[in-house]
Amino acid sequence: MTVTMTDSAFLQACRGTRPDRTPVWFMRQAGRSLPEYLALREGTAMLESCFRTDMVVEITMQPVRRYGVDAAIFFSDIVVPLKAIGVDLDIVPGVGPVVADPIRSANQLSQFRDIEPDDVTPITDAVTALVGELGTTPLIGFAGAPFTLASYLVEGGPSRDHRLTKQLMYSEPDLWHALLGRMAAIAGQFLRLQVEAGASAIQLFDSWAGTLSLADYETYVKPHSAAVLDSVADLDVPRIHFGVGTGELLHAMGDAGADVVGVDWRVPMDEAVRRVGPGRALQGNLDPTTLFAPTEFVHARAAEIIDAGRSAEGHVFNLGHGVLPATDPDALARLVDFVHGYEPAAS
Ligand code: CP3
Numbered sequence: 001m002t003v004t005m006t007d008s009a010f011l012q013a014c015r016g017t018r019p020d021r022t023p024v025w026f027m028r029q030a031g032r033s034l035p036e037y038l039a040l041r042e043g044t045a046m047l048e049s050c051f052r053t054d055m056v057v058e059i060t061m062q063p064v065r066r067y068g069v070d071a072a073i074f075f076s077d078i079v080v081p082l083k084a085i086g087v088d089l090d091i092v093p094g095v096g097p098v099v100a101d102p103i104r105s106a107n108q109l110s111q112f113r114d115i116e117p118d119d120v121t122p123i124t125d126a127v128t129a130l131v132g133e134l135g136t137t138p139l140i141g142f143a144g145a146p147f148t149l150a151s152y153l154v155e156g157g158p159s160r161d162h163r164l165t166k167q168l169m170y171s172e173p174d175l176w177h178a179l180l181g182r183m184a185a186i187a188g189q190f191l192r193l194q195v196e197a198g199a200s201a202i203q204l205f206d207s208w209a210g211t212l213s214l215a216d217y218e219t220y221v222k223p224h225s226a227a228v229l230d231s232v233a234d235l236d237v238p239r240i241h242f243g244v245g246t247g248e249l250l251h252a253m254g255d256a257g258a259d260v261v262g263v264d265w266r267v268p269m270d271e272a273v274r275r276v277g278p279g280r281a282l283q284g285n286l287d288p289t290t291l292f293a294p295t296e297f298v299h300a301r302a303a304e305i306i307d308a309g310r311s312a313e314g315h316v317f318n319l320g321h322g323v324l325p326a327t328d329p330d331a332l333a334r335l336v337d338f339v340h341g342y343e344p345a346a347s
Contacts, residue, residue, distance in 0.1 A: 005200060008138050010070040014201060014238035014260050016281050016313035022306050023070035024339040025140070026332060027242070027262075028322030029063040030075045033329055036062050046091040050080050056126035057133065064137055066329060067336045070316075071138045071201070072130065074194065076123065078144025078205055079152065081190040084119040087111055087153075095158060102156035102164070106175050112182035115189040124197040131198035138201055140240070141194030145206030146183035146224040148243075153179070162211045169220050180224040188231030195235045203240040203262070204228055206253070207321075210245025210264075217249050222256050229257035240283055244321050250275040265290075265320030269308035281314030288319045291331045298331065299338045306342055 005011065009019035031037045037059055041049060049055045059075040079089055079097045088100035101108065117124065130139050152158070154165045169176045191202045206225060209217060229239050241253045242262025254261045254276045261280055263272040265287035272282055290301050302317070309315030317339045323332065 005136050005138060008070065008136060008200075010138050010316060011200060011238065013314040013316045014240070014281055016259075016279075018314070021340050022309070022315060022317050022342065024317040024336055025069040025071040025073065026063070026067075026319050026323050027073070029067070029069060029332070030059050030073055032325045033323055033327040033332075034062055034066065035329075036066075046077065046093070047080070047083055050076050050083075051122045053122045053126045053129065056123065057129050060126070060130055060139070061133060064134065067333050068340075069137075069336060071140050072134055073140045073203070074127065074130070074142060074199065076142070078142075078149060078207075080123070081115055081120070081143065081186050082112075082149070082153075084123075085111070085113055085115055085186070089152075092157075097152045098157040099153055103150075103153045103168070103179060106178065109175075109178055109182055112179075112186060115186055115193070117193060120190070120193055124193055127194055127197035127199055139199045140201045140203055141191055141199030142203045142205060143187040143190045143228070144183075145204045145209065145221075145228065145241075145243075146180040146187060147212070147221045148206050148208045149183045149187065150176075150179050151208050153183075162208065166211075169216070173220070176220060177224075180221070181227075184224040184227040184231075188228045191228070191232050192235065195232060195237050199237065201238040201240065202232060203242060204258075206241065206243040206246075209243040209249060209253075210247075212249070214248050214252060217252055222252055225253075226256040233257065238281075240316075242283070247272075247275070251277055254280045260314070260316065262318065263320065269305050269315075270311050273308070273312045276312075278313065281316065282309065282312045283316040283318050285318070285320040286335075288321055288324050288327070291324070291327050291335070295331070295334055298335060302335060302338055303342055306339065 009023035012019040056075045064072045151165045238259045240260040241258035247267040261276045263284035
């Protein structure tokens with residue numbers, strides 16, 4: 001029998017069925033902790049590397065080769081589609097995205113034009129090349145969600161309290177919704193281009209949505225994230241929706257139109273399953289700092305998560321947020337082997 005992409009444990013779990021082993025991949029598995037990544041990136045700026053087809057392909061493949069994970073995450077960044085349409089921004093090492101002219105007024109929105117396929121040719125070429133190299137391992141395309149993108153654009157860079165973002169949201173709701181509407185269009189177009197080039201699933205990263213109350217999330221953010229997820233609904237690929245510190249938002253993030261809800265480590269997996277409710281798979285949720293503990297401890301925590309994930313309609317094992325740069329790649333390799341070999345307790 002030929003093994004096809006749809007047999008992949010990752011895609012099965014995303015669709016709510018139970019593959020014969022728990023699929024696992026890691027957010028931010030590409031880059032950061034891998035010595036082969038650091039060697040390749042030497043002398044090339046982050047954003048420049050995202051527009052170099054050869055580097056994107058190689059960096060995306062590195063963790064797949066090393067760990068045997070069940071999915072590849074495309075090497076890029078949430079600000080890449082903005083860079084592609086000419087927004088003046090950079091990624092500063094150790095800091096993150098930094099925007100030259102933070103958004104304060106409506107007349108700044110004209111720069112957020114639609115993405116044309118020509119804007120992202122090196123990226124779609126990399127997707128196509130990767131699909132060939134990956135064989136039956138699915139490729140996950142991704143985009144930043146409207147709120148998280150807007151938070152960088154309004155703050156001008158990373159922020160702890162998102163003060164300026166919320167100030168704009170509360171005091172100028174029309175401008176806020178216009179900005180998020182543009183981010184939703186751009187994120188949706190970027191996801192569509194990746195899927196049309198061959199990506200098998202997408203993840204919408206709303207990393208910083210956890211800074212919002214449920215009521216504010218529902219009013220100011222969810223309609224825009226729902227628009228992004230809806231804009232790729234016809235493409236028939238699983239849609240994963242993830243944020244950090246989103247325990248109070250889990251149901252709403254599923255309701256926005258996700259097939260899979262990503263959870264961080266603050267909510268136990270069985271409780272997250274209850275909060276998300278029926279009809280969706282879950283992804284998560286080992287605390288990335290656990291990987292600095294002894295192996296037996298890491299694996300005991302992983303076993304608890306897999307056992308708790310049995311109550312979900314589908315479960316994709318992952319960390320609760322990205323791999324930390326100081327993580328020992330061997331600890332991740334051991335974790336993949338453990339997850340693949342673990343026989344969950346009979347339920
Ligand atoms: O597995 C992967 O690494 C896939 C590629 C990927 C990157 N960024 C590469 C990257 C993905 C999926 C992202 C998403 C991303 N980028 C998010 C959402 C995910 C999350 O972690 O919450 C966010 C919020 C960003 C914005 C961003 N870009 C941050 C916060 C940083 C880190 C800054 C730092 O150096 O601490 C970046 C830079 C970045 N993106 C790096 C990589 C590999 C590091 C760049 C470098 O090596 O100089």
